[in-house]
Amino acid sequence: MEVFRRSQEPITISGIDFDGTSGWIQGGVSNKIVVKKFNASLLSPLVSIYENERPVDWSKQFGRKGPMIVEIGSGLGEFIVHRAEQFPKQNFVGIEYDWPRVYKTLRRISRFNIKNVRLLNVDARVVFERLFLPVTIDSVVALFPCPWPKRSHIKHRLFNREFLQLINSRLADHGELKIVTDFYPYLEWISDEIPAQAFRYSERKIPPQFDTKFERRWQGQGQNEFWELLLTKQSSVAIPLKEDIILKEFSISHFNAQSLTLVDEKKDAVILFKEHFFDSRKSRAMIHAIVVEKNLTQHFWIAVVKQSDHWMIRPLEGCLFIPTPGIQRALELVREQSSIS
Ligand SMILES: C[S@@+](CC[C@H](N)C(=O)[O-])C[C@H]1O[C@@H](n2cnc3c(N)ncnc32)[C@H](O)[C@@H]1O
Numbered sequence: 493m494e495v496f497r498r499s500q501e502p503i504t505i506s507g508i509d510f511d512g513t514s515g516w517i518q519g520g521v522s523n524k525i526v527v528k529k530f531n532a533s534l535l536s537p538l539v540s541i542y543e544n545e546r547p548v549d550w551s552k553q554f555g556r557k558g559p560m561i562v563e564i565g566s567g568l569g570e571f572i573v574h575r576a577e578q579f580p581k582q583n584f585v586g587i588e589y590d591w592p593r594v595y596k597t598l599r600r601i602s603r604f605n606i607k608n609v610r611l612l613n614v615d616a617r618v619v620f621e622r623l624f625l626p627v628t629i630d631s632v633v634a635l636f637p638c639p640w641p642k643r644s645h646i647k648h649r650l651f652n653r654e655f656l657q658l659i660n661s662r663l664a665d666h667g668e669l670k671i672v673t674d675f676y677p678y679l680e681w682i683s684d685e686i687p688a689q690a691f692r693y694s695e696r697k698i699p700p701q702f703d704t705k706f707e708r709r710w711q712g713q714g715q716n717e718f719w720e721l722l723l724t725k726q727s728s729v730a731i732p733l734k735e736d737i738i739l740k741e742f743s744i745s746h747f748n749a750q751s752l753t754l755v756d757e758k759k760d761a762v763i764l765f766k767e768h769f770f771d772s773r774k775s776r777a778m779i780h781a782i783v784v785e786k787n788l789t790q791h792f793w794i795a796v797v798k799q800s801d802h803w804m805i806r807p808l809e810g811c812l813f814i815p816t817p818g819i820q821r822a823l824e825l826v827r828e829q830s831s832i833s
Contacts, residue, residue, distance in 0.1 A: 542812035569597025640676035661731035691723035761818030
């Protein structure tokens with residue numbers, strides 16, 4: 493099999509091995525990528541954004557209906573596991589985009605034999621946009637969200653007006669959002685971001701009480717007061733579910749992998765073409781693209797496959813992705829640029 497990097501310098505794939513719990517892939521001279529070993533039995537509380545219907549049917553995930561409690565940035569899972577143990581009739585969803593922290597939470601869930609927690613290893617904004625229907629969540633909590641204290645980093649703060657509106661739209665009537673911070677200026681900043689009329693809100697000083705990694709960290713540094721901001725939904729902001737699009741596949745009459753040069757595009761969606769492979773035995777090319785859209789970055793593989801008298805451009809079978817306008821654009825770019833080469 494031939495592989496073409498951006499430089500068109502061929503490398504050879506010498507091995508792929510995956511036994512369901514661990515594996516490795518090796519390409520080129522020394523670029524061995526080790527896939528971290530994991531214990532597959534721990535993974536059952538994980539909800540895949542790709543392999544489930546969007547929005548997720550949460551009653552099906554939990555095997556029952558129940559009050560929905562969502563934690564944003566669940567970290568090592570101390571809070572969500574403790575609450576789930578205290579309130580076994582409630583359904584808890586933890587959202588955490590750092591995989592090592594999710595993994596530690598999975599171990600904690602298993603250790604305490606907790607059945608009413610599900611975890612998502614995805615950006616919380618994508619989860620609220622695509623996985624929860626409007627007016628379905630009873631309560632949202634975020635403990636010690638990253639405060640981005642530097643002025644130049646304020647743009648990274650998660651709880652801006654746009655996200656507060658999105659959370660409002662997904663909360664049930666009178667649902668609550670609780671944010672606890674160690675950094676009072678962040679609370680003040682969030683208060684200014686609250687969309688008019690959407691929430692009633694109150695703040696109060698609170699002592700340490702959650703025993704999470706970050707609470708312990710600040711306590712260890714001598715901080716014994718934190719601030720809680722409680723927002724109660726007062727009127728509804730209407731933000732519809734962001735839905736998958738139906739992808740169009742393309743047919744082209746000629747395709748030449750040897751002369752194919754793929755040029756990136758940086759518009760509403762940023763499309764970066766990485767390596768491509770050509771399997772001459774199967775008359776099939778596979779192209780790796782990174783598609784960056786608002787809050788969502790996807791690694792996407794495109795197949796160009798020979799049919800009797802034409803070539804089809806379509807998503808590679810088995811590739812997990814959310815069909816979005818950026819994904820559609822990546823397919824279009826392959827069509828456009830294949831006809832030039
Ligand atoms: C400062 S830590 C606090 C973690 C935990 N709540 C605690 O008290 O120890 C903030 C957490 O939020 C996660 N996080 C930040 N932005 C996120 C986002 N957009 N989606 C999901 N998780 C996010 C980070 O990975 C990190 O684990």
